[in-house]
Amino acid sequence: MSQWLLICPHCDHRFGHVKITDAAVQEAYRDSHGTDAKPDLGEKKLTCPYCQMESLYGRFHLICELDSDKAKGKGV
Numbered sequence: 001m002s003q004w005l006l007i008c009p010h011c012d013h014r015f016g017h018v019k020i021t022d023a024a025v026q027e028a029y030r031d032s033h034g035t036d037a038k039p040d041l042g043e044k045k046l047t048c049p050y051c052q053m054e055s056l057y058g059r060f061h062l063i064c065e066l067d068s069d070k071a072k073g074k075g076v
């Protein structure tokens, strides 16, 4: 399953998995930057499940993790 991840600025753990729809993945392939396919979170305060620190996350914090070999590493 492809998903969006957030990286905690405090401990560098990845969390906050948001599933990517197939349509969004297709958009990401079309747009080499992948930016337009990102879901719009707005600005969200999320608590890291690892270090329990609360941070404000925006759309630009999202990292794309696609569930296919040819796309591994995209967006990292």
Ligand SMILES: [Zn+2]
Binding pocket: 008, 009, 010, 011, 012, 013, 048, 049, 050, 051, 052, 053
């Ligand atoms: Zn953390």
